[in-house]
Amino acid sequence: MTTATTPPTAAPATRRRLPGSASMVPVVAPLVLLLLVAALGPLLAPYSPIDVVAAPDQPPSTQHWFGTDIYGLDVFSRVIAATRNDLVVGLVAALLATVIGVGVGLFTGTNESRGGVPGSVARGVTRGLDLFDALPQIVVGLVLLAFFGRNLLTLSVVCGLLMVPTQARVVRTEVLRVRREAYLESARLSGESERGLLLRHMLPNSTWPALENASYIFGVAVTVAAGLGFLGVGLPPPTPEWGAMIADGATAASAGRWWSSLFPCLALAVTVIAFSNLAHQYLRRR
């Protein structure tokens, strides 16, 4: 027996398969479609997404493929037009949460066990994040959005801020793991500076789970936005945004008029799962 690099394993074999051209199609196709829709949005929509074009609550028909919503707006056109807005909300939130989360996680993870000022600051920050995380997101979102006002940007920023503790925690855990890795000592013996260690080894090795998590944050941002809309602090109508559309249509859905909620909900689910698949395929270390 030679010293094999891959130990025998009971884990699913699919996980280890490198992304080949065949397995790429189901992962990449929905994303390409999404980006196309986001880019070409206005060209694809048969109606203006913000104008009343018919009687409200019309079921899907040849004229209105996805029906009309409670305002009498065309659901299909709105689902299309919302793609761009939601990509912005999700991406901005994911980006913000990840960038801040990585920074904070690296800082706390590397300094926590030190003495002196950086150590106590790091421990304080960790506790603070725990506390922030202890609050129900939706309530903090309610408060923050009530304060900042409601538009796409504030919504994205608030959703991003809500997820900072999650990302910071993920990164911190990884940093604590990576800190024990022998390659850091090897790097130190190779003469690398502390900054080099941080940037060249700690950062890439401890952030990949956060990157994978970013796809989850994308989804959470939009669903939190929807939840806020449901509680009455979403984006003002008739801004095309999936979360707000789902929330606006929720009452109609409980009366059996499912279409104005279902289609944006499907769009959201497909998007989140597409991003999640992408992250799963490309960002897992192994």
Next chain:
Amino acid sequence: MVRRLAKPMAVAVAAALLVSACAESANTADASTDEETSVTILQADIGMGLIKEAGANNTEFLGATQATLVRKPYVESGQDGVFEQDPFTYEGYLAESYEVSDDGLVYTFHLSDAVSAAGNELTADDVLWSFELKFGADTSTAPGAMSPVITDPATQFTKIDDKTVSITIASPGLGTTLLSMLADALAFVYDSTEMQANVSADDPYAIAWAQENPNYGFGPYEITDWEVGSYARFEARDNWILGTPEVDVVNVQVVPDAGSRASTIRAGDADIVEGLSPTDAADLASVDTLIVPTVSSPNTSQVLSLVTNKAPFDNLLVRQAMSRAIPFEDIISNVYQDRAVRTGSGIVFTNTPGYDAAGLPEYEYDPETARALLAEAGYPDGLSFTLTVSAADAESQATAVQIQTAARPAGFDVQIETVPGADFHTGRYAKIWQALLSVQAPWALTPIYTLNLLTGVDSQNNMSDWEDPEFYEALAASAEVIDQSSAEAGAAWNVAETRLLEEVPFIQIAQVQPGIAISERIAGYAWRTDNTVDYAHLSINE
């Protein structure tokens, strides 16, 4: 050892079984065994404050436990089994009768033998104490709300004897408004004996006490069990002054989500649901087993206020243009599913005795005229403004969307802004926005009250910040007419209303039908101007 243990254990188990078998169960498996009739009502979360003077309160709960000196009588409506309040006449309630002096300034009330839930008989002192409380308690809003009819109870109220009270007003034209106020929730008469026994240094009017001890009134029901924000159980009193209510028990459950409320009554799991959206109400109207009341002139209305203290609505021409840019018919059919009516542009209720609509300006959707007016006002390319609505108010949001679409061809680029309920409340009083949509539902429907409601000098309700001397002069003149149901009064109101409609500080869009659905099991629902359900008027269809 085992044997010795076994005996006590067996005893213990038997004892436990016995105890649990004997334990009193609050709920019986078969509700029909006891004869009581009960009704289940689902309410939106409208707060459960149990005294008006503590601020936010539940008017429906207070209406069930409290009583007023006079009340507005119920008459049959056009719809089978549905009653409605006649908002312009007043009959005795706690007062057996009342009379008016010849100069129309002094109203004298003869009190009945009503007994409170606490068991004390009604006296003139109860009336005096109640109004002392309303004007003395820190959190009471009566002083603002009752002005100018009642400004100082100490001088205006006189105890003639134990069973007689008189109220003096400043001008005879205020008389109908006085009666109207005395019939509404602001004027509940409390059991002063009970409340005075519970005052403390911190709580000189027993307000905090009343929040937790609801049965200090003369109303038809008492609350026997309740949990704030969740449920309340009302039991009928057999010594209510107007007899024993037909329904023995009313269970009110708070269900915050409108969709959940609609689903529940559709499935037959509730008797009455309140606070339905127009869509749900229209939807439920088609269910055979449900009654969705439609009344002749509902008092809930959607109002677009144009704030006149800043551009662009400081310009009369722009306001006039806006009055031509609103799709009244689309709003009624799309937002309200035709569960709203529009009786002209005026705001005085057209069924008011003596009402005269002659020559009132009429607002109609007319984009060309709107564009022309805008051009004349100096906006040939149209203009953009922000329309603020409360995020808690779905109908106003839907109305805003309809206006946005329809106003575009009229030259208005409407930006909709939603703010949280609490913020909306604050902002509209601060008059900081350009335009806003709100829902109004005045309790008193007298012309003087409705004309003054949104236009008062320095009033928080004057959301348009529109103060017009010519209008106030006309309004004051109408208050001087002693007979408030005469043609003379009608002509006087017409002058004021014409001025108001020409100036367009706000646009009343439509009068909205009540959002209530009732199971066919229940009879006797009566629409009231305070839009609450009168439990005492309900009965069960056998």
Next chain:
Amino acid sequence: MITAKAAAKQYRGRDNTVVHALNPLDLVIEPGDRVGIIGESGSGKSTLVRLLLGLETPSAGSILYQDGEVSQLSGDRLRQFRRDVQLVGQDTTSSFDPLRSLRDAVRRPALEILGLTVAEADAAVDEVLASLAVDPELSSRRPSQVSGGQRQRFAIARALIVSPRILICDESVSALDVSVQGAVLNEFKDFAERSGAGIVFVSHGVPATAFLSDRLVVMHGGDVVEQGDVSQVVNRPKHPYTARLMGAYRKLSADESSAA
């Protein structure tokens, strides 16, 4: 070159008890020395190695490099120390950053310690790999994409690229196949003979250590129980623990020779 003076290390263990990982110890290592350190797991070998490399600070005593405390070195003096003293560790799976190529790892000391340019460093990498008979093609791979033996050669290359004057090998062959072990040991020996560098060979296995060392240090429970010439320690152990350790070894080699 490196001098340990009464160096000791304690840790706070579970429930705040004190664990004496290494009791006060004196040791001098000069270029050209071949020191073998023997002991089982938990005997304090690894602690000693980490102290010698300046990765940890002794709780008592000192470790000196050219009269400077190694854990306090910085700047040029630290670079000089890293140039002079290098390590080939035990755990080849985790001593390489999984996200970086092997070339990157081997090149790093040349860049950071020797201050070479990237091109010069690459040439140095090729040279050192050639001297170890490693296929240079492999260097573009990730650590997980080569075998353990290959990876250990890269670890050696990373240490040798700066031509250290003392090479510390901490259980460097224990994880390898027996066939590979011999080759790697020979490479250490070649290097020492070629460059005149010193070798500190840390292991729990007596044969490999005896093969590579002139001097043996036997550790047990944080204490140095015995040190001296290889032949003296192997053949005339003074301490009972050493005797037990060497007894097994002598018996083994005797069996081998008789069988041969």
Next chain:
Amino acid sequence: MIARLWRSQRWWIQRVALLPVHLFLFAIAVFFLVRLIPGDPVLIIAGSDDLTADQYERIEVLLGLSGSLWHQLMVFLGRVVTLDLGRSLIDGQDVQEQIAWRLPATIEIALIAMVIAIAVTLLLCIFAMLHPHNPVARFAAFYARSAGAIPDFVLGVAGILVFYTVLGWAAAPTGRYDAGLRPAPRTTGFPFLDALLSSDTVLLSSMLAHLWLPVLVLVVGSAPTIMKVLQRSIEHAVDDEATLFRIASGVPRHVVIVSVLRRASPTMVTMCGQLFGFLLGGAVIIEQLFAIPGMGQYAVQAVGRADFLALQAFLLTVAACVLVVFLIVDLVNMTLDPRRRPGVMVEGNA
């Protein structure tokens, strides 16, 4: 002696003693957070009635909203220290009383949902580990990846539509039990537990009919998130050399499972803590939709009415609960694995 006891027990004493300090610091943060809410409680109390300037000031003083922010903060902190959360600004109800009966209800539902969610996830994960190619395993993987894809109120609305309106399996979404039933006598404060303890079968069956759907919605909504975490930690545990050794040496399957679970247990304990916090928050929307009077409903009301005091109390209470749970989680983990205790150096292979 005492010194030694202190040294050996410090890891948890310190942690417990710090809790009130954290809460106090948190109270300050909450004070400022809550004041971000726009809206003026005084005007909300006034409703649509006019207030004179004099009256406005009187109400402001009454509500404790007068004076500088610093003064208000001091008053608030004074109250927090004496554990007096005050009365709601808007409805005048004693906040503590409100929380005292709402909190157990929410905790109860969150706990039930948590236990079920963890049990279901665990079973699915183990099944997926043993039969990686089974369709159920594939579904589990897909399900885990759909975390965050569907807003929880959508699940709630869909649940009501399907199980109540169409199928009629669930009771009306009008609260914890049928309107008109009387609650069980309060013994523990936890409504369901109280109903269990009383012999009131009518109430109990009504509660079961009302609560299974919201609990199901919470479980379905929260399971993917924990499944993601659990799957990863189980994969790590499976890949662990010790497990591989066990598999290679052919020990019975249940031994392998137990060993994997033991390795994944710290993650699971940590996850329980986070899940509990998540469920307390997730309950906000579920309580709103199913009309369950609990903490979430209270918070939504408070935000809608700019009821600073009620909201402060809510945030503090929830944070206290979650912090206590985090504390328990930490202590359990430190007991399971002493290396996690503060001040313990971890040595690789000395």
